[in-house]
Amino acid sequence: MTSVLFDKVAFIGLGLIGSSLARVIRAKKLARQIVASTRSVKTLQDAEALGLIDAGYTDAIDAVKAADLVVLALPVRATEHVLKMIQPYLSPNTILTDVGSTKANVVEAAKAVFGELPEGFVPGHPIAGGENTGVHAGKVDLFAQHKVILTPLETSAPWAVEKLTQLWQAADAEVICMDVQKHDEVLAHTSHLPHLMAFNLVEQLATREDNLDIFRYAAGGFRDFSRIAASDPQMWHDIFFSNKKAILNAVDGFETQLKAIRHLIEEDDSQALMGLLEHAQAARQHFNHMLAKKTVMEKELVTQKFTILPKEHQFKGTFSIPGDKSVSHRSIMFGAIAEGTTHVTGFLEGEDALATLQSFKDMGVKIEGPENGNVTIHGVGMSGLKVPEKALYMGNSGTSMRLLSGMLAAQQFDTVMTGDASLSKRPMERIAKPLRLMGAQIQTTGEKGTPPVSITGKQVLKGIQYELPMASAQVKSGILLAGLWAEGETSVTEPEPTRDHTERMLRAFGYEVKTEGNKISLVGGGKLVGTNIQVPSDISSAAFFMVGAAICKDSDVTLEAVGINPTRTGVIEILKQMGGDITVQNERIAGGEPIADIRIRGTQTLKGIHIPEDQVPLAIDEFPALFVAASCAEGRTVLTGAAELRVKESDRIQVMADGLQAMGIECEPTADGIVIEGKGKAGHWDAIFTGADIQSHHDHRIAMSFSIAGLRASEAITIHGTETVATSFPTFTQLTNEAGFSIQTID
Numbered sequence: 001m002t003s004v005l006f007d008k009v010a011f012i013g014l015g016l017i018g019s020s021l022a023r024v025i026r027a028k029k030l031a032r033q034i035v036a037s038t039r040s041v042k043t044l045q046d047a048e049a050l051g052l053i054d055a056g057y058t059d060a061i062d063a064v065k066a067a068d069l070v071v072l073a074l075p076v077r078a079t080e081h082v083l084k085m086i087q088p089y090l091s092p093n094t095i096l097t098d099v100g101s102t103k104a105n106v107v108e109a110a111k112a113v114f115g116e117l118p119e120g121f122v123p124g125h126p127i128a129g130g131e132n133t134g135v136h137a138g139k140v141d142l143f144a145q146h147k148v149i150l151t152p153l154e155t156s157a158p159w160a161v162e163k164l165t166q167l168w169q170a171a172d173a174e175v176i177c178m179d180v181q182k183h184d185e186v187l188a189h190t191s192h193l194p195h196l197m198a199f200n201l202v203e204q205l206a207t208r209e210d211n212l213d214i215f216r217y218a219a220g221g222f223r224d225f226s227r228i229a230a231s232d233p234q235m236w237h238d239i240f241f242s243n244k245k246a247i248l249n250a251v252d253g254f255e256t257q258l259k260a261i262r263h264l265i266e267e268d269d270s271q272a273l274m275g276l277l278e279h280a281q282a283a284r285q286h287f288n289h290m291l292a293k294k295t296v297m298e299k300e301l302v303t304q305k306f307t308i309l310p311k312e313h314q315f316k317g318t319f320s321i322p323g324d325k326s327v328s329h330r331s332i333m334f335g336a337i338a339e340g341t342t343h344v345t346g347f348l349e350g351e352d353a354l355a356t357l358q359s360f361k362d363m364g365v366k367i368e369g370p371e372n373g374n375v376t377i378h379g380v381g382m383s384g385l386k387v388p389e390k391a392l393y394m395g396n397s398g399t400s401m402r403l404l405s406g407m408l409a410a411q412q413f414d415t416v417m418t419g420d421a422s423l424s425k426r427p428m429e430r431i432a433k434p435l436r437l438m439g440a441q442i443q444t445t446g447e448k449g450t451p452p453v454s455i456t457g458k459q460v461l462k463g464i465q466y467e468l469p470m471a472s473a474q475v476k477s478g479i480l481l482a483g484l485w486a487e488g489e490t491s492v493t494e495p496e497p498t499r500d501h502t503e504r505m506l507r508a509f510g511y512e513v514k515t516e517g518n519k520i521s522l523v524g525g526g527k528l529v530g531t532n533i534q535v536p537s538d539i540s541s542a543a544f545f546m547v548g549a550a551i552c553k554d555s556d557v558t559l560e561a562v563g564i565n566p567t568r569t570g571v572i573e574i575l576k577q578m579g580g581d582i583t584v585q586n587e588r589i590a591g592g593e594p595i596a597d598i599r600i601r602g603t604q605t606l607k608g609i610h611i612p613e614d615q616v617p618l619a620i621d622e623f624p625a626l627f628v629a630a631s632c633a634e635g636r637t638v639l640t641g642a643a644e645l646r647v648k649e650s651d652r653i654q655v656m657a658d659g660l661q662a663m664g665i666e667c668e669p670t671a672d673g674i675v676i677e678g679k680g681k682a683g684h685w686d687a688i689f690t691g692a693d694i695q696s697h698h699d700h701r702i703a704m705s706f707s708i709a710g711l712r713a714s715e716a717i718t719i720h721g722t723e724t725v726a727t728s729f730p731t732f733t734q735l736t737n738e739a740g741f742s743i744q745t746i747d
């Protein structure tokens with residue numbers, strides 16, 4: 001329950017946006033009193049009749065007296081006039097905000113009126129709306145699962161920003177802080193230009209003599225494209241003038257692009273036209289995917305769940321697990337900045353690696369595929385990346401965002417990286433801090449050092465000697481990648497060895513990287529040369545099959561060509577220590593990485609152990625699956641030194657503990673690990689878990705771990721939010737079903 005945030009809220013303007021926020025405040029009892037001022041008495045009467053306000057005034061001054069929150073919800077061009085009137089009646093503790101679609105002009109208006117801006121002034125803009133206007137058009141859920149951008153100024157007090165954040169969060173919106181100029185530039189491209197184009201196209205067609213025919217026979221394309229031209233002309237008139245500079249820039253960009261495509265058609269340049277259309281289609285599909293995924297994730301409207309029914313499952317066969325995510329990411333990144341062509345096989349076509357691939361396409365790199373795991377990257381060299389037209393979207397992928405932070409910090413252009421709801425909660429300061437020491441200008445613009453990450457290019461980076469405060473391969477890699485462009489030597493010393501895919505693959509691309517104990521170093525200024533990369537099967541995905549086989553009677557599973565990089569094999573070592581029957585056979589090297597076939601059999605009950613801390617970084621992603629193994633083991637398993645698990649895609653310690661407890665397992669989460677009382681008994685293969693409805697928190701590894709637990713469950717297990725499994729293991733249910741363990745997927 002949200003508590004009362006304000007005594008008296010005054011709305012100046014109570015149309016679509018103002019009345020929607022008033023509806024939220026009313027519904028959630030966030031204020032003791034709501035009042036409003038509008039031009040027309042009718043609006044105020046209607047608002048009272050709707051129960052939205054306690055009092056209405058045609059004079060804004062009457063409304064704002066003694067208000068502790070004033071919301072300007074009127075056309076932006078009326079801002080200065082209204083502020084002039086109400087200024088003398090605002091107290092120093094009043095929070096003053098607005099909802100206008102442009103921000104620089106609102107700040108200008110406030111400066112003109114106040115001179116020195118009050119500390120309670122925090123401009124804002126909800127990215128939600130519609131074509132209808134007026135007090136009746138408002139909806140209580142208008143802002144739910146939408147973004148609200150706050151643009152705090154240097155003068156804005158943290159308490160005011162905090163209070164407004166609480167208000168918008170109570171409306172179920174996601175609050176993002178951004179600077180004023182960035183806001184106006186981003187919105188010029190993403191909202192103002194499309195509206196301008198829609199109005200303009202409708203106008204172009206409407207003024208033709210045969211316009212009746214055109215409208216009569218207009219197909220879906222016209223209807224889709226022109227929908228937003230039904231929006232309020234006055235509002236858009238105001239916005240086009242209020243954000244003039246940024247909109248003119250966006251229009252210029254549009255004109256240039258239009259001329260380019262016109263030229264290709266005129267010159268019958270079929271190949272180039274096809275290239276442009278394919279590139280745009282791929283970008284649009286990626287965007288679509290992003291939007292679809294975001295809708296699922298943010299609305300928590302889970303569209304997919306797994307159900308496993310209790311029966312005697314089998315777990316047998318030989319399988320090819322999809323490619324390693326870490327190696328797939330790096331193959332694209334390094335191929336892109338290499339000279340020459342890189343061919344990748346076994347590429348993981350999961351959403352995270354595809355987000356990396358799309359980012360490099362957005363930066364002008366020509367990439368063919370993926371098709372059946374094959375990708376060809378036409379490298380552009382160390383200085384060939386081009387400024388992306390919009391923010392780079394990293395989806396759910398922390399690897400992409402942290403590694404790219406290092407690469408982008410060294411480029412000659414500015415970039416912004418965003419991610420989905422889950423990535424937007426993950427810490428980015430851990431990479432931003434060392435990069436700043438190298439001279440990078442990088443900001444984590446979300447709350448609490450979280451994404452979006454905003455990078456100002458054209459900085460000269462200098463090598464640093466950095467002692468990693470935590471064992472993180474992503475942070476190590478981000479620093480080393482920035483070091484490729486930095487002056488002199490960059491070195492990272494890690495507290496424990498972490499995954500060394502970056503070092504191995506840089507060497508495969510011909511770049512010298514030195515490893516002395518826990519210290520890894522390279523000298524900037526060299527170059528990468530395109531090569532062939534075979535991506536090994538992902539040991540993190542294989543872990544679910546290893547644990548599945550280890551807890552299932554008479555199972556016999558062989559996993560082919562799995563990456564057994566020594567910085568990743570903790571899961572094999574830990575399962576062996578627990579008594580798992582595992583053989584690593586046919587060891588060989590592919591693309592600089594060691595691989596092998598792994599055979600696991602269910603021959604004896606596992607036993608609980610105290611997991612050695614030196615194995616923790618080597619098995620960090622596999623712990624959710626290992627917790628399932630520990631639950632089936634005889635005796636207690638203790639994990640310590642794994643605090644990192646709390647800041648993964650979800651708080652994996654808490655989420656696993658909640659799920660295991662719901663399935664009848666006694667376990668105790670601790671600050672840096674967990675204690676699990678295994679229910680197994682030597683020689684017995686009965687059910688360990690009771691049935692349960694489990695929330696995966698949209699974390700793919702959590703979803704797959706609980707699925708595997710279904711092998712030893714006495715009742716049905718349902719796991720909600722399993723659509724994210726596709727991020728790392730798109731063939732998971734197909735392969736488990738082939739193994740004889742059936743998971744039903746319900747969309």
Ligand code: NAP
Nearest residue numbers: 013014015016017039040043074078100101129130133134
């Ligand atoms: P709306 O439904 O047309 O409502 C505007 C309100 O402002 C009405 O209550 C109107 O009073 C009042 N108003 C208009 N001119 C005024 C003036 N000169 N002085 C005092 N009050 C005045 O508009 P809206 O869609 O809520 O938009 C409000 C703000 O939100 C705009 O700044 C817009 O840029 C921003 N915004 C809109 C959307 C969207 O999709 N609509 C999305 C995000 C942000 P009466 O009722 O008496 O006419």
